[in-house]
Amino acid sequence: MNSGNRGLPKKRLMRHDRHFVDELAQRMGEGIGRMVRVTNIVSNQDQPRTSLGDFSDLVRSIQKHGVLEPLLVRKGERGQYELVSGERRFHAAMQAELTEVPCIELQVSDSHALEIALIENLQRQNLNAFEEGEGFRTLVDKYDYTHEEVSDAVGRSRVTVSESLKLLVIPVDIRAECRHADINAKGMLLEIAKAPSSEAMSALIHAIVVEKLDRRDLRERRAEMAEETNPKIGATDQGPDKPKTAKPRPFVWRYQPKDRPFKVSLAFSTAVEPETKEVIAALEDLLDELRSSAGSE
Incomplete structure (x- = not known):
C-alpha cells in the first residue's frame, strides 16, 4: 500500500473513496468529482477563517477513516485548484500525510466562492464574531454587496449583518x-x-x-x-438657570403567550417604542449571552 495514501479507506462505497468521486464525475459530467493531489491545491485568499484552531482530533480521524467529505475547489491560475470550502480538512489531510484528497470542482465567481466559505463556516458555527464580520466586510467592500444582499447570501438577518460589521471598529x-x-x-x-x-x-x-x-x-x-x-x-439646551428635565421612563416590551409557562419583559433605555428589528436584535443578544454562559459552565 502506498504510504502517501495512508488513511484512505478501501471500501468502495464510502463518500471519500476514489471510486465514489470517479463515478460522480461520470454521472454528473467531467470535472465534477475527482481526486486531487494536495500539492496542487492552494488556499483561498478571502477565506474568512483566520485561525484553524486545534484539529489534532480531525487528523487522527482522517488517518483512520480518510476524508469523509470532499473538499470544494475551483480551477485557479497555473492549473492549480483554489480551495472554496474545507480549509481544516485540507490542512489536516496534509498533516496526516495524504498525497491526494477527494474534491468537487465548482464553476463559481470570487464572490460566490466567498459566500460558500462563509455559509459553511456559519452553519458549522466555526467562525468567531470578528471572523464573521470580516467575511461580511469582504463581500461589502470588495464585491459591492449591500447589507441586504449579504443577509440574503448567508441566510442571516440584516440586523445581524450590520451588528457584525459594527464590531470591526474594535x-x-x-x-x-x-x-x-x-x-x-x-x-x-x-x-x-x-x-x-x-x-x-x-x-x-x-x-x-x-x-x-x-x-x-x-x-x-x-x-x-x-x-x-x-x-x-446630554446637557445641550440646558442653561444654568433651566431646571433639569425628568428622566423619561424606559419603554417596556412584554410578551405573554397563552398556554406557556413563561413571559418575557424587556426594558429599553428610551421612552419611545422600539422598532421590531430592535426588539429582535435585543433578543438575539440575550440568546448569545445565554449560549455563551451555558457553554462556559
Whole structure:
C-alpha cells in the first residue's frame, strides 16, 4: 500500500473513496468529482477563517477513516485548484500525510466562492464574531454587496449583518484582549465597540473580567466613561438657570403567550417604542449571552 495514501479507506462505497468521486464525475459530467493531489491545491485568499484552531482530533480521524467529505475547489491560475470550502480538512489531510484528497470542482465567481466559505463556516458555527464580520466586510467592500444582499447570501438577518460589521471598529489588539478574556457574546462585544477609544475598550474588558459585569452593567459603565470624556453630553439646551428635565421612563416590551409557562419583559433605555428589528436584535443578544454562559459552565 502506498504510504502517501495512508488513511484512505478501501471500501468502495464510502463518500471519500476514489471510486465514489470517479463515478460522480461520470454521472454528473467531467470535472465534477475527482481526486486531487494536495500539492496542487492552494488556499483561498478571502477565506474568512483566520485561525484553524486545534484539529489534532480531525487528523487522527482522517488517518483512520480518510476524508469523509470532499473538499470544494475551483480551477485557479497555473492549473492549480483554489480551495472554496474545507480549509481544516485540507490542512489536516496534509498533516496526516495524504498525497491526494477527494474534491468537487465548482464553476463559481470570487464572490460566490466567498459566500460558500462563509455559509459553511456559519452553519458549522466555526467562525468567531470578528471572523464573521470580516467575511461580511469582504463581500461589502470588495464585491459591492449591500447589507441586504449579504443577509440574503448567508441566510442571516440584516440586523445581524450590520451588528457584525459594527464590531470591526474594535482594533486588532483589542480583539485579541477580548479573546484572551473569553468574551465571545456579540452583545458584550457591541458594547465594547461603542467605547470612545481603544483605552476605554481595554478598560471595559478589564472591568468585565475583574468585576464580572453583565451587559447591562457594561452599558452603564460605558455611559459613565462617555460622560467623563465629554461632560456636556446630554446637557445641550440646558442653561444654568433651566431646571433639569425628568428622566423619561424606559419603554417596556412584554410578551405573554397563552398556554406557556413563561413571559418575557424587556426594558429599553428610551421612552419611545422600539422598532421590531430592535426588539429582535435585543433578543438575539440575550440568546448569545445565554449560549455563551451555558457553554462556559
